[in-house]
Structures are given as C-alpha cells and as structure tokens.
Amino acid sequence: MHISTTEASRKSHEPEPVGARALREWITGEQEQYSRVFLVESGTSVETVAAVAREDDAVLLHAQSGPYDGPAHAFRFTGALSEVGDELFLGERGVELQDYVAAAFVQIIGPTTVGFFDETGWQSFLDDADLARRTGVFPSSLIDPRVLLANRRALAAPGELATPSAIRVGSDGRVSVGLQGEVIGEVDELATVIESRLPRAVALGGMVPRQALIEGLTGRGWIGRYLNATDLIKMLRLANGVEKISGFGWSFVDDAHADAEPSASDPFLLETSDGFVLADVTTLRRQLLSPMTAKVVDATQTSSAPEIAVERLARECGLSESDANGLCRDAATALNIHFGTRAHASCQAASGSGR
Numbered sequence: 001m002h003i004s005t006t007e008a009s010r011k012s013h014e015p016e017p018v019g020a021r022a023l024r025e026w027i028t029g030e031q032e033q034y035s036r037v038f039l040v041e042s043g044t045s046v047e048t049v050a051a052v053a054r055e056d057d058a059v060l061l062h063a064q065s066g067p068y069d070g071p072a073h074a075f076r077f078t079g080a081l082s083e084v085g086d087e088l089f090l091g092e093r094g095v096e097l098q099d100y101v102a103a104a105f106v107q108i109i110g111p112t113t114v115g116f117f118d119e120t121g122w123q124s125f126l127d128d129a130d131l132a133r134r135t136g137v138f139p140s141s142l143i144d145p146r147v148l149l150a151n152r153r154a155l156a157a158p159g160e161l162a163t164p165s166a167i168r169v170g171s172d173g174r175v176s177v178g179l180q181g182e183v184i185g186e187v188d189e190l191a192t193v194i195e196s197r198l199p200r201a202v203a204l205g206g207m208v209p210r211q212a213l214i215e216g217l218t219g220r221g222w223i224g225r226y227l228n229a230t231d232l233i234k235m236l237r238l239a240n241g242v243e244k245i246s247g248f249g250w251s252f253v254d255d256a257h258a259d260a261e262p263s264a265s266d267p268f269l270l271e272t273s274d275g276f277v278l279a280d281v282t283t284l285r286r287q288l289l290s291p292m293t294a295k296v297v298d299a300t301q302t303s304s305a306p307e308i309a310v311e312r313l314a315r316e317c318g319l320s321e322s323d324a325n326g327l328c329r330d331a332a333t334a335l336n337i338h339f340g341t342r343a344h345a346s347c348q349a350a351s352g353s354g355r
Contacts, residue, residue: 017090019075022058026166027081027095027113029153029178029203034058034073036165036194040065041080043171045187052191081179084117095148097179100125103141114141115150115180119208126216129226136249137241143233150179151203156224156264158201158214164194166203178203221343222247224264231281232268244271251302252276252294257312258302260340267337269297278335287335292317296331304342 026037035056040049042062050070053059057072068074081088086097095111100121103114116122128139141147149155153165166178173187175194181203185193201214208216217223229245232238244250246269247262267280269289276294279286289297295316303309306328314324331337 017093019058019060019077019090020093022060022073022075023077023088023090023095024148025058026060027148027150027179029151029166029200031153031165036167038072038167038169039081040169041171044169044173048187048190049169052194081113100141103147104139108141108144108146111146111148112144113148113150113179116204116207117180122207122213122216126220129220129223132226132229132248133220133222134249135241136245138230138233138248140240142230143240145234149227149230151181152227154178154200154203155217156227158199158204158217160200161197162200163197164203167194180205182206221341222261225262225266228264228281229268232270232279235281235284236270236279236286238270238272243273246270246298246301252298253302253312253316255312255316257308259308259342260302260304261343262301262340263338266301267335269294269301278337280336292327293331293335296327297335297337300328300331300337301340303339305339309339 021033022037025032025034026039035054037058037060038049038053039060040046040062042064044065046061046066046068049059050068053070053072055071059068059070059072059074061068061074061076063076063078075090077088077090079088079094080086081095081097084097084099084102087094095113098106098112098114099117100114101124103112116125132138142149164177168176168178169187169190170176174183175185175187175190176183182205184196184198184202199210199214201210204213225247229248232245233240246252250271251258252269252271265282267278270277270279274288276289276291277286278289278297296313299309299313299316303312309328310321310324313319313328314321
C-alpha cells in the first residue's frame with residue numbers, strides 16, 4: 001500500500017486579539033482551551049460570576065463592568081452580540097453578528113458570526129446541508145474563512161445532555177446558554193443552573209420547537225461531518241463543487257452496499273487535481289493516496305463492520321477476502337481511519353453518491 005505524506009500548508013496569521021480564543025469557544029460552544037466561557041454584559045454583578053468561575057474557565061467582561069477578582073481568565077470587550085448587526089470588539093478587532101440567510105447576500109468584510117433567528121433561517125440551513133450532501137456544493141457563507149457558525153457543538157449533537165459550556169449573564173439578570181440559547185435561570189441562581197445537565201439544543205433557542213429541531217438534526221446523522229467539511233474547504237482552499245469530497249455528492253466505492261456514515265472527526269477522502277487525498281481537519285495533515293488505497297479508505301469508512309468492508313473491497317477490486325482484510329487492517333493502523341456508524345436508510349439515500 002503506497003502512502004505519501006505532506007503537511008497541509010499553514011497560512012501566516014496575525015496574532016489573535018487577547019480573548020479571541022475564549023470568544024470563539026463561547027460562540028461555537030466547542031471546548032478547546034477552556035472548560036466554560038461566561039459572557040457578562042454590563043450592569044451584571046461581576047462578584048456573582050467570580051464566585052462560580054474556575055481557573056480553567058474564561059470570563060468575557062463588558063468594559064463597563066466592575067473590577068474582577070476571580071480565578072478564571074478574564075478579558076474585556078466593548079459592544080454587544082445579541083441582535084443582527086451587533087458588533088463585539090476585543091480591543092480594536094471586532095466580530096459582527098449576521099442572520100444565516102442574509103449572510104449569503106451581504107458583503108462579508110471582516111470576522112462574522114452567523115446564527116439562526118427564525119424558522120426560515122433554520123430551514124435554509126437544513127436545505128443547504130441537504131444540497132451539499134447530494135451535490136458537493138456548499139453554501140458560500142459557511143466556507144468563507146471569515147465566517148464562524150454559532151452553536152456548532154449543539155448542531156452536531158443536539159440531544160446530548162451536558163452542563164452548559166457557553167453562558168451569557170445578561171444585563172437584565174437572566175442567564176442563558178450561548179449566543180442565542182434559552183434562558184435557564186436568574187443570576188442569583190447561577191451556581192445551580194450552570195450545573196444542570198441539559199440537551200445541547202437549548203443553545204439554539206426557541207426558533208422552532210426543540211423536539212422538531214433535534215429530530216431535524218439527528219435524522220441527518222452526517223451533519224457533524226458536514227460542518228467539518230466546511231472547515232476542510234477553508235483549510236485546503238478547495239474550489240466549491242469542483243474537488244470531490246466523499247459523502248457529499250461523490251463516493252469512490254459506489255456499490256450501493258455502504259451501510260455506515262464516517263465518524264464526524266475521521267479524515268476526509270477527496271479527489272483533486274493532484275489525485276486522491278486524505279485530509280484531517282484536526283491535525284491539518286493531508287496524505288496523497290494511490291487509487292487502491294483510496295478505495296480501501298472509502299470502503300472502510302462507509303462500512304459498519306470489518307467483514308462488510310472486506311466483502312465490499314474484495315468485490316470492488318477483485319481481491320481475495322484475505323488480501324482485502326489485510327489492506328483494511330493496514331489502512332486503519334497507518335491512516336487513523338475507522339469503520340463508520342450504521343446509517344439510517346434515509347441518510348444513505350440522501351448522499352446522492354456517484355462517480
């Protein structure tokens with residue numbers, strides 16, 4: 001099995017503004033550096049937050065807030081991030097809040113976060129995801145490097161129970177989850193409400209009934225991979241709809257026997273002008289693959305068990321099952337790929353795979 005490896009090119013970046021990592025984690029709900037991030041609006045009791053925030057937390061404090069003397073990492077901001085058109089600044093660098101639908105039509109001139117403010121925006125997001133699944137063409141706003149999608153963690157696992165990791169303490173004394181989430185209590189109850197295990201979908205607010213929202217996402221078991229695919233396009237600067245991404249309008253092993261969805265975090269198989277590539281959005285690594293290795297990867301990731309992958313690969317490539325088994329085993333070890341999770345029939349039908 002021939003594998004050649006290169007590192008994905010990294011663009012040089014200006015230094016991040018102080019607090020940018022905390023703000024990013026608060027917007028997306030994805031925990032990386034901090035366990036929890038509190039955004040505290042002006043007029044709120046800073047002492048209450050200081051009493052509950054821990055050393056591994058971060059606190060984003062409005063510049064007009066009082067002094068902070070707690071163990072968490074604290075950063076000051078100006079502006080706001082609540083309504084469409086709002087801008088929040090860390091020093092001189094800011095991020096603007098836009099509606100998901102509008103973001104496709106307005107000119108993006110700087111860091112922008114997009115969210116869902118009504119049922120129309122929510123349905124547009126689902127429709128765009130379905131289109132990308134069938135055709136490999138992604139919404140332009142989500143593959144713009146300047147755009148950050150709000151509440152990504154909740155979108156990927158809406159029914160998962162967890163304590164909130166992104167908390168807004170409003171100037172009116174109400175405590176809510178993330179950028180647009182539901183109110184879960186009052187500031188006087190902060191110590192208690194932030195320890196409550198809630199469905200992650202509470203971060204998406206009440207634009208549609210919660211159960212309908214959860215069903216709309218869980219019925220698309222590939223939605224987490226879709227979100228990571230938008231990161232992949234940004235990372236490699238792929239031409240939208242030109243380079244092929246397995247699972248999104250294309251499958252290299254198109255035998256109608258795939259029974260699984262790749263893990264959201266597994267590397268992506270692509271067909272580009274350079275050949276077949278395996279790219280990992282977590283490690284930023286990419287590896288050139290031979291056509292045979294690419295088939296092994298595709299069969300492995302879209303099969304729920306080793307015996308299914310082996311049977312498919314043997315049939316596709318005219319191999320003995322013993323040889324096919326060895327190739328699958330070697331690929332799993334060398335390339336850090338995994339067998340997929342069994343997919344619902346509706347999810348498989350939506351893939352629109354083709355050569």
